[in-house]
Amino acid sequence: MEYINTLLFGIYPFIALAIFVLGSLVRYDKEQYTWKTGSSQLLESKELKRGSRAFHIGIIMILLGHAVGLLTPHQVWDVLGISAAFKQVVAMSVGGFFGLICLYGLLILVKRRLNNPRIRATSSTMDIVILLTILVQLVLGLISILFSFSHLDGSEMLLMMGWAQNIVTFDITEAAAYIAPVGFIYKLHIFLGMTLIAMFPFSRLVHVWSVPVRYFRRNYQVVREKQSEQVTKETI
Incomplete structure (x- = not known):
């Protein structure tokens, strides 16, 4: 069991992160035409807006909460x-609140993706798999x-914080030791989270890398209204 624990929670996270980084770079280099959100807004927009927001x-x-909560040393x-x-109670309250908001939106998106014939026809297998995997991960959380x-x-x-912080510092032994006594439901949640990270480069989630930050710094576009030429008697 100790070997399996080390493999799943000491080694597998680095495999998932390597796939995440290298897979994203290779896809961006080789498959730029697939680097897009693949939006289906033109096919249906009402449910998309409600669910997506x-x-x-x-x-x-949720991601910000996980990052701050897990990676901030307890000494801080x-x-x-x-x-x-107190930190755990806050994490449970805030995480539960935003988790329910996320679940509400995700259920709309899943229903829309599976039940709308036009959107289902334009969906890839990975589109459906990634949505359902995120749904399972959210429910587990x-x-x-x-x-x-x-x-x-x-x-x-505190044990999960120790695991995450030792993963960041590349200490496989300590990370595995911290996570060993943690309950099964948390381990399953962590494992599926790592799996989602590994799936990232093969899905439309890669569009996250392309957040239009430069949009806010770009120069204004000059738009001129085309004036219609009026012919007067004087010019005839």
Whole structure:
């Protein structure tokens, strides 16, 4: 079991991250025509807007929360006077709130993708697989909040923080040791999260790399209205 734990939570994260980085670079270099959102807004826009807004608000806040919560050393929280127990309650509350918003939007997008014949016809297998995988991952995350009520002292959260921070510092042994005693539901959530990272370069999610940041710094476009020439009697 120790070997499997090291393989899944000490080695696999680096494999997933390597696929994420190298796969994205290779796709950008070789398959630029596939580097797009593949928007289906022209086929249907009402449900897309409703689902996409809620999904993106929820997922962005969840990812930011995970990044700050897992990667900030607990010593920083101690200096700020924030205990592990209080941090866990805040994480459960905020994560649950934005998780439900994200779930609401995602269910609309999944229903739209599967039930609308025109959109289903233009969807690739990966489009459907990635949506369903994100849905399962999101549901696992929400379920894990319920399990967290059994240990409100923040002990499990500290273990997962230790795992994430040792992954960042490339310490496979310590990362595996931290995650070993963590409950199965959290391990499944982490494993599926790593799998999503590995799937990233092969899906339309690559458009995340192309956030139009330069749009806000570009020069104004000069637009001139075409004046119609009026012919007067004087010019005849």
